[in-house]
Amino acid sequence: MTLTTSTAYIGISILTIIAVGISAAAFFRPPEAILESMAEVDVKESWLPLLGTLKAAGAFGLLIGIGVPVPSIGTAAAVGLVVYFVGAAFVHIRAGDYSVSGQHVFLLLAVATLVLDLAS
Template sequence: MSTAGLAVTLFAIAANGFSGIAALLHFRPILAGMAKADVPESWLTFPIGTLKTAGALGLAAGLAFPPIGISAAIGLVLFFVCAVYTHIRASDYSAQFMLAIGFLGLNVATLVVTLPT
């Protein structure tokens, strides 16, 4: 993996890890955005926080065993496609929606750099 690829992957690990832990801890600043998207607060622990945190751990494991990282990146891309769809369905185009798009782009970039050339 190139230096740029490693940097993108490390940033994705940190961002998804922080986001997952924030969801697991029901971090107050994210609650309003979840409510706007009609996401029940009970979903923050499972599936949202659990899947984001597992994805970050999978990306980290992928640094040693690339197939795990590729699988984690695919899972995170699918997760954030669903997150963007959820915001669109709820007509919520707030900052949370923009963050979901940013995370989707970050995870697509991570998938691209982790694929073998």
């Protein structure tokens, strides 16, 4: 069995959709760990619904990009997620948080999705 770029794109996209979707849902009813992490990097709790909505929109855009013959939707969603998670990494770095954490994993998934999307 040969793994094609298109198959890899669909697999990584599904993984990204699930991971980012779960993360988005957590922002609407955040556990204490998320609230503490956001407080440490000076993100107000009132921003969580907007941030969750942006994540959910990115995950939904990837899902649409897989399901409909308009590949630019998936590409735009992947670009949006990359920008979102670069911004998240920047916010953490600006606050002096240099640890490798969730936003880095999500950034890697978003970048992998974008690269495979562009390659397929």
